[in-house]
Amino acid sequence: MIGAACALYAVRAGLDVVVVDRGPVAGGTTGAGEGNLLVSDKEPGPELELALLSSRLWREIAEGPRPDDQRPPARGVGRAVDGRAVEYESKGGLVVASTPEALTALTELAAGQRAAGVETVAVDADQLLSFEPYLTPGLAGGVLYPQDAQIMPTLAAAHLLRASGARVETGRTVTRVLRGADGAVRGVRTDRGDLLAPAVVNAAGTWGAEVAALAGVSLPVLPRRGFVLVTEPLPRRVRHKVYSADYVADVASDSAALQTSPVVEGTAAGPVLIGASRERVGFDRSFSLPVVRALAAGATRLFPFLEHVRAMRAYLGFRPYLPDHLPAIGPDPRAPGLFHACGHEGAGIGLATGTGHLIAQTLTGKAPDLDLTPFRPDRFAEEATP
Template sequence: MEVAVRADIVVIGAGIIGAACARELAGAECSVTVLDRAAAASATTAHGEGNILVSDKAPGPELDLARASVRLWPQAVAELGEELGPRLPDIEWDRKGGLVVATTAAGAAGLGAFAREQRQTGVDAQPVDLGDVPGLEPNLSRDITAAVRYPEDAQVQPVAAAEALLASARTRGARVRQATAVLGPIRDRSGALRGVHTTAGPWHTPVVLNAAGPWAGRVARLLGAPVPVRPRRGMVLVTARVPPWTVRHKVYDADYVATVADTGGESEETTASGALTSSVVESTAAGPLLVGSSRRHVGFDDRLRVDVLARIAAKAVRLFPGLADVPVIRAYGGFRPGVPDHLPIIGPDERVPGLWHATGHEGAGIGLSVATARLIRQMILEEPPVVDPRPFRPLRPGLAAATSTGAGDTDRPTSSSASP
């Protein structure tokens, strides 16, 4: 016989967004249950680079959220160490800083203007004289035309960070149920959401938080309130281990910023040559370099495309010529939760009382996770918010057309991992 379980809040998704939200809510003495259809942190979180960035965000709501996260991450790292002690996995926290470079005259002008706008909002964006660049990155190409350093940029190992956040949530009383898929809503007579049916039985709760990443569109439709979240495919190369001084910062070409903000990328019908690529190179604590990146709309097609990987590699060698002799040992790809206006969806859904969303962060979810979680907690408990939540609301004007037409995650999966 099925046994109904009760919780104050059910979080759907045990990636880093769900983990961070569970920790915040459990810390506020809420009874929290996290449900994931597979293993925790095994999907989008496991296929990220661990970036915590302000350098790639233009002034606006997302940058405000990123700056809040940059302030909160060191606090979270310290608290995790105190709470978990020797049980804390090495999350490889590294405030290495970012170095954004241009390789053309037009790129230099654009980078300079972008950095000036960021500085007006308080971002520490430091122009670097070209003569000083070799002191920061000795192996970087001498053909660059401009450089800006961002000391606030940082990095973590994303799976370890998510596991640490979940472990902290458990110490605060949260429960985590893996291999538990959501099947449908439980409603009261008024239509308000009062829980979810799952493969492990019913879970009764007044608050359901949809933190299902690229699958959040499917979960939202299942619960009666579609949101336009689509998977956006990205791929990364991993090199053999290199000396730690090979690449000292997260280094990327200024065209990465335009690629992040682009609404394009190829459809399922076009060829892989339509993928948006840019050069991003960074070190890891273990020694290999991570080399990216690409962005493509291809549904849940999880195939690696050799021609796209070749373009990623070629662009990286333009920045670091010495990489031409460094072996690539593997490549991986992942799905990111994309939204048409490039802002996360955070907050209550007015159409279905009891349903909340924390999704749509695309490739910035690792960095934005702790501020997203703080904002969710503050809104649910009616506390003063860390940033203005209105730009992130599910029914904002920028999403109205896509939401009304049911646009979003309608792409068919190519593997079982795409089920909600």
């Protein structure tokens, strides 16, 4: 998704773009995502600023021209994305607290987010069922986030790539980032020959560390495994993305151990998606029954009716984790011409548009709309220097 967004905005900025992927479109983390476009789980700071920018850009895509718009695209700017095709749903998020203490912490977080530009609505305990009639009774209260939304990530990535008009080379593996005698990037070597270019964007997600190493630089991206349970199709009973206030703490945690917190959301197609788990176990793709049981237990605590619903399947993916929980976005001074757009952990779908927009600005020499200092790709190398 990040690569697709970078391609879309770079072409719109007037650049010629080639997207190279060793697998199919959305064959990695994007295809394993839930498609969340969230501001609710971001603490005030650089990531929330990026989320707000991205949220605005996703809305522009969703409200863009429809298939019956026959106007040809302007030369060099790609086609408009069909907003309906990405299944954008502005359903909002509802974060709930089970205890008065958790509600106090959630309310304080919401106050800081509101000061940063996030729309928040306090929901008293006796109002919760008016928003989600099937919620378990006895919760302390919650906060509604109207800006939270969802897309279908696989479709969205494909449509962004198609709209960009970029040349897409799938099933082609990058084996080296080419650099000249002066150290500047001059393209990539692949298993099907060289592709020459004055700029290379590392948008390899969880595998961003591997691509960085091909250019001779380090970037400590690590996989953080997560499972998702998918139920049988149901009439719409879960109206928002609903999750426990504990989820925000799990997202910000540095622990490598297993963490689970209930996240439940309905989809336009009918199935309910259930998460969320986090653990750093490398690229271990083994199915874990204890994790899936924990997800099911958490979901039924929030929505008791799910106890009688069948799960159709479970799948897993790997979030691209960086130690300070911020992505790497922008030019790498260690390799002129190399740009990074990876390490977004579980927020890459939501942050894709803002990231692509900022990358396109830096590629064309414009001042980016956000300060990229907190996202500098070489910040970890500086920390490692004695």
